[in-house]
Amino acid sequence: MTKRAVVLLSGGLDSATTAAIARSEGFELFALTVDYGQRHKHELAAAERVARALSVRRHLVAAVDLSRFGGSALTDRIDVPKDRPVDEMASGIPVTYVPARNTVLLSLALGWAETLGAGDLFVGVNAVDYSGYPDCRPEFLDKFAELANLATKAAVEGTLRFVLHAPLIDMTKAQIIRRGMELGVDYRLTHTCYDPDERGTACGRCDACRLRLRGFTEAGFSDPLDYV
Amino acid sequence: MTKRAVVLLSGGLDSATTAAIARSEGFELFALTVDYGQRHKHELAAAERVARALSVRRHLVAAVDLSRFGGSALTDRIDVPKDRPVDEMASGIPVTYVPARNTVLLSLALGWAETLGAGDLFVGVNAVDYSGYPDCRPEFLDKFAELANLATKAAVEGTLRFVLHAPLIDMTKAQIIRRGMELGVDYRLTHTCYDPDERGTACGRCDACRLRLRGFTEAGFSDPLDYV
Numbered sequence: 001m002t003k004r005a006v007v008l009l010s011g012g013l014d015s016a017t018t019a020a021i022a023r024s025e026g027f028e029l030f031a032l033t034v035d036y037g038q039r040h041k042h043e044l045a046a047a048e049r050v051a052r053a054l055s056v057r058r059h060l061v062a063a064v065d066l067s068r069f070g071g072s073a074l075t076d077r078i079d080v081p082k083d084r085p086v087d088e089m090a091s092g093i094p095v096t097y098v099p100a101r102n103t104v105l106l107s108l109a110l111g112w113a114e115t116l117g118a119g120d121l122f123v124g125v126n127a128v129d130y131s132g133y134p135d136c137r138p139e140f141l142d143k144f145a146e147l148a149n150l151a152t153k154a155a156v157e158g159t160l161r162f163v164l165h166a167p168l169i170d171m172t173k174a175q176i177i178r179r180g181m182e183l184g185v186d187y188r189l190t191h192t193c194y195d196p197d198e199r200g201t202a203c204g205r206c207d208a209c210r211l212r213l214r215g216f217t218e219a220g221f222s223d224p225l226d227y228v
Numbered sequence: 229m230t231k232r233a234v235v236l237l238s239g240g241l242d243s244a245t246t247a248a249i250a251r252s253e254g255f256e257l258f259a260l261t262v263d264y265g266q267r268h269k270h271e272l273a274a275a276e277r278v279a280r281a282l283s284v285r286r287h288l289v290a291a292v293d294l295s296r297f298g299g300s301a302l303t304d305r306i307d308v309p310k311d312r313p314v315d316e317m318a319s320g321i322p323v324t325y326v327p328a329r330n331t332v333l334l335s336l337a338l339g340w341a342e343t344l345g346a347g348d349l350f351v352g353v354n355a356v357d358y359s360g361y362p363d364c365r366p367e368f369l370d371k372f373a374e375l376a377n378l379a380t381k382a383a384v385e386g387t388l389r390f391v392l393h394a395p396l397i398d399m400t401k402a403q404i405i406r407r408g409m410e411l412g413v414d415y416r417l418t419h420t421c422y423d424p425d426e427r428g429t430a431c432g433r434c435d436a437c438r439l440r441l442r443g444f445t446e447a448g449f450s451d452p453l454d455y456v
Binding site (some may be wrong): 039060062063064065066068069085097099100101102103104106107108110111112114134138140143144146147148150151155156177188 | 262290291292294296297325326327329330331333334335336338339340342343350353362363365367368371372374375376378380381382383424
């Protein structure tokens with residue numbers, strides 16, 4: 001039987017590449033998109049497009065409303081910073097930090113994985129360009145894997161051993177894009193912008209757009225996305 | 229300033245007692261109830277009654293639909309076992325196990341706690357009567373606390389240190405009930421049954437009812453709840 005993997009799929013460039021890597025390693029993909037009360041739905045539409053393009057076995061969208069907690073530019077009315085030089089983004093924890101986001105996302109992935117009999121979880125976190133997020137660090141991921149193997153019936157009974165894969169963890173954005181291009185990822189389907197217009201067109205000026213655009217330039221490709 | 233605590237409040241006997249203990253320790257309470265697609269809403273109504281009775285500062289109900297994952301008698305159509313002797317319940321992991329439930333609940337509590345500036349999380353898990361659940365064990369809770377202190381901006385920046393309180397962890401049901409009675413918990417407001425009738429009246433025969441009833445008997449009190 002093909003081994004199953006649960007992949008957290010946001011619809012962004014990193015998670016699309018991560019899913020393509022998981023598929024290239026022979027896993028049967030179960031994609032989980034968590035709708036945590038983001039400000040716009042363009043990310044969810046992108047996740048659907050990417051899931052379809054990768055022929056995942058199943059794509060599940062789970063809603064959990066983190067916006068009611070407050071505390072982040074991605075779910076609150078705080079302004080998204082614009083035109084910041086990429087080198088300044090690394091200083092401190094970004095205002096776009098969502099409290100405990102990756103802990104929540106991975107917990108949901110774990111619950112679904114246990115039900116599916118999937119021991120492998122893939123997540124597109126990256127410690128290079130997002131060094132400001134505490135829950136994108138290797139020590140966080142290692143600890144979550146330890147937790148997963150204590151938290152679940154399948155692990156305790158020995159029928160599953162959970163492994164957390166973060167294939168992008170040490171890659172620069174340019175390296176991620178090069179790897180994705182090798183694997184045939186269609187980056188036109190992805191959505192990266194924190195602050196798109198009504199139609200979903202990327203602003204090109206928020207931290208996420210600037211990192212993405214610099215990544216394409218450094219990788220030697222042009223970004224197939226349209227920008228405002 | 230009074231120290232804030234987030235308390236996971238299901239509406240059951242254990243979480244009501246846990247919240248009363250947290251209040252008796254001087255914390256200002258923020259109660260989080262997670263609606264994870266349970267089969268009935270009587271638990272949610274009980275959580276509201278208990279929150280009101282304990283004068284919590286805020287009661288938040290967060291919805292996350294674990295039932296779409298499948299795999300448990302609490303969210304699926306699997307039959308709830310009836311009339312099992314209490315001594316048999318401890319063997320193996322119960323069919324009422326929900327994959328990664330406590331990991332998901334604690335992750336949500338952590339996200340809200342960080343936003344509130346609350347370093348203390350209270351959870352009513354118990355390793356005596358629920359030894360079959362992997363995520364009710366002390367080693368799971370210790371690991372989650374380690375994770376919380378790696379996962380969050382507040383912990384990394386040193387403004388909060390997360391402490392996970394599980395005051396019931398080593399108590400029998402009878403000890404829990406005695407402690408709650410001392411603290412004035414009104415157990416008539418709580419809901420325990422896995423399989424109530426339409427009006428929410430407890431069955432008295434599922435594992436949860438049987439544990440509760442035996443606890444009251446051993447504690448030397450009569451259960452104020454009505455049973456079918």
